Amino acid sequence: MSLAKTALIAHTHNLDLVIRHVLAGLGHGIHAGRERGAGVEFSEYRAYAPGDEWRRVDWKLLARADRYFVREAERDSHVAVWLVLDASASMLEPSREVDGVDKLAYARTLLGCVAAIAQRQGDAFGLVILGGGKVQFTPALRGPRQLQRVLLQLSRAQADGALPDADTLRASLHFAQFPSVIFAASDLLDWPSPLSQALTRLRGMRHDVRVLCLQTQAEVDASFSSTPAYRDPEQGAGVVRFGADLADGYRRNRDEHFTQVKAQCRKSDIPLVAARIEQPPGEVLRLWLHRPGSRP
Template structure:
């Protein structure tokens, strides 16, 4: 299965999650994060097929009577929040797990990114992506809606991890695009000092940043008993 394809059980679990910035006071509008929500908004956005866990009150029963299929009405309101997903695509992120040689850290990062976009889409939040690779950053500015999600997934599906990221150089390209009230999630193995420096710089600027470190099972458990030589691929 592609790392960008979310299994049905994962989609079901994602419905119980939400993205809420820690600095809620920086948002405009009422409440901590109530200014844009799929399903509970003011303006009709689209129909979509009913999925397990959806609120039955959102089912369009007239459409069901005509088509004999369940459809849910999505609505939206404007949101002051933009989610930025920053993915480390340096060579070390291509490391695979011994237990699953077809699955790399970069695959895991893309799966997490797909899940985060699904949550943002359900909330009605805008989301954008930065992929920092050896040949320079890919920057997709925040947008909303299923079409924007599909465009981001298509772009991520073409990418591979490799090279050495130039975080200090590229921060000027994408750091200025991130608003002070935006939520930033950084997906990395944490082995690049330049990446950690960039994360610290974004955090010091007052932005709401969450760093998720992605490791293989052997790196997490370190089950080695004898001598081993480790090679830095970057």
């Protein structure tokens, strides 16, 4: 059943349809923007302006004051949600169990779900795509049109080349000028990396940073086929075959690598969710949205 839910990602190119299907099974009350007291708490009233949602109008105050006022939440004024997608070449790694699903497709589905939740809650949200040595921005805005802009850019994202270098990413951190919740999806195979340095720096700037590490089931249990030859998609050098004699060394290196990743995330107070792309998206999304120490 879990594989069937994941297979939906491959069976349609309509990202909006997949997202609605995933979110339908989650129920209500998941708040991507809940952060250190700056969540949905009431802050102040302000005069209604064209374009404000009617559900935010305080009707009791209207009866007393004969004017329209909107309830302003702390998060509406000060917190933005940023989606960060690793679109380097290694994200093309496909599942060996679910045809048509790769890391990139799974990542953009989960990020699209976070965008839909942010839009539903009235948050401003934006997108950062990292791939081909470049940074592509979609500025943070609110509303249904912004959701369609973000989903379009996610749908168009192609895994290519390597991550941007450290100088390029460091110069790009201006996107998080205000308190932000940052959801970053990557396979974290390159660590430490310009991305890890940028995420650590953002956390040091007091942003709420949450990382999703995606792997395939074959990567987790070393069940690669020994028939095909493999080439590093980001370096382009070296062709290897994955035989049974290499499995133990692979597992050892993999365990050492991700032990280092987890240790640095823990040291930097960055919640890390490790998931396989064969898992049901809704199950992984629940874990990613929940910050340890907060109420579910």
